Amino acid sequence: MSTIDAVEILSKLVAFRSLSGQSNHDIADYVETFAKSLGAAIHRFPSVDGTRTSLFITLGPMVPGGIVLSGHMDVVPTGNQSWTSDPFALRQANGRLFGRGTVDMKGFLALALALAASTSVAKLTKPLHLAFSYDEEISCEGVRPIASHIQKFVPTPLAVIVGEPTEMQIVGAHKGALDWTIEVLGKAAHSSLPHLGANAIHAAARLICEVEEISREFAEQPSQNAELYDVPHPTVTVGVIEGGTAGNVIAARCSFQMEARTLEPGQAATILERISTLAREVVLPQLRATASDSEIRITERFDIPPLVREASSAAEQLVSHVSSSPNVKAVSYATEAGFFQAAGLPTVVFGPGSISQAHQVDEFIDETEFKAGERALVQIAQTLF
Template identity: 45%
Template sequence: MPIAAPLSSAIDLTTRLVAFDTTSHKSNRALIAFVESYLAGHGVTSHLVPTEDGEKASLFATVGPEGVAGIGLSGHTDVVPADPAAWTSDPFTVRQENGRLYGRGTADMKGFLACVLAMVPDFKRRKLKVPLHIVFSYDEEVGCTGVRPMIAELGDRLTKPRAVIVGEPTSMDVVDGHKGPVRWAVEITGRAAHSSMAHLGVNAISVAGRLIGELGAIEKELMALPPDTRYVPPYPTLQVTEITGGIASNIVPATCRFGFEVRAMPGLDVDGIEKRIVAFAEMECLPEMRRLAPEANIVIRQSNRVPPFAADTESEVVALALKLAGQNETRAVSYATEAGLFQGAKVPSVVCGPGDIAQAHTADEWIAISEIERCLAFLDRLADWAEG
């Protein structure tokens, strides 16, 4: 493959994609319209999976024989927020400097999307026997919510791939396992009272403290589990991530809300953790609260769950990715992707993409141009394989 032309195209496409502010709380439709138009210009038809309000959409397209199970190339179009004051330059205008492309989403993960799109003309020229599916989703950064409706249509309106390569930044290493974040929201209702008459109230913040203490005990138990040194840290993590409560310093607080998260490794009994904290609330906290305030309550609600990912030991796509990347060993990571969701839908998956996760979500986020070159070469070898 003559690298120069695809590389120039990939840099240009990265610049164009970054220019769309697709922060997760905003629409991604302008970016999707651009991708749809670009693909149509190369004779590729896109299928959209929009949200009910039409503000966002995922895109599925096939290069090669239609209706045939091929290899999916999966990536997300959304990015995390960028505070311009913390950046050296405009986060949504790519700056090329010292062999790097700076801009929000360059590493996570519009660089990968750009590589896939830059290779489309080459894919089209090939006589692919195994098609390559373009699988672009929304709202990965807020819990992989956008890819789920698209996965639900695989095998129905959309061709179900035989395997998926998720292009999350791995420095082009082949990743066959990752942790999965599970998040809960806790809402505690007590009873307000004048702080001088504290015995007449039920302090919701104090109850939150008891619950957080129990979570701390669970955290210590997780840290004491047999370590899996493929992960950093080598155990599941648990932390309280946010808390709010009270309205004034002289009022017993009637409400308190907090959130907590577990980053689960494959095989962890996450449901058991939830049952334990619910049981603690019901048996240790609520009876005492309700003796004074029958209306007192504790609601513990799971707000999002991204499954951990573990590829099958004999996975075809892991072996393929290792071959394409020229590597002999896989590794595991502690961040999450949509790979576990595809795996749960019986679509074997692997994670391999350009850029360093250490640059993701940071001010002055960047991707090395050399990483884009490596990704283009990987995709070129994938096309060779798909030609048979």
């Protein structure tokens, strides 16, 4: 496999405007056609509305012990960013490969496809799997059916490598990311007659105080692998709140957005149960004392599970000999890795390039990093023969 082959594939991938939340059939069709030409088995997992699809690709025998190379096909919009050149046309300059998604994470997808193209399928004794998802940047919805499919129907792989940019260092842990919208519906009244209304803002404030209390309690409790993180405990915050119509009107509606960053499975359920119990048993009855049709609605926006460190797991051991550092890191951002781990698969995050370039103007991956990623995947794949 030569570097130019991978660069050519990357050029094609970058040209697809596969923005999160929008149709990705063009890039998915390209990948599927590419994989079919290699004789791969392919499963498609369409979104509920049918506009997007994930892909699970297998080369080699369907036996245990394979390797899954995982990444997302979607990219974030360029918005009002002022790029030096077309963000959807790969540009090589000064030892860098520029374009939207070059580092996050079409670069890894290109390397995975180039590896697949260079692999002698007939010589494989264990399978090479490629798991390419949609909407990672907004919900991680696309990876869920892939992880479920592997768990239910695929002979257990040895390891999953999620190829987010880690500068070729092993990331063995990251926090989960969860987000809920809480909407409180009360009853409007004149502020001089508050007893005739049900103040949705006051009710929401009571729930927000509970959020703050939960956050304080988490800060005082030990968590698994907490020492790996700059903030060594789960966090719960309120980032958005809106409601009310005027200063002299009792608010009939208030909503707020609550976000949590968790270290362990189960912590999210604890948070939700605390808020739900307070809403159901205390706050809502108070509202309904003056407004019987009051409601409190809690809606999950997204739920990305944490990746919990499994020291010396098969995934860590597999990648350790090609990593740029012997140390296993934890990161603050979330990835799709937790979904695979929740499905019982040893998983690490490992890939070329720097996360500092993700979503940036003139996003790039260094060619030296790209080549290092290429060499690492070739070495890793040797365990399949």
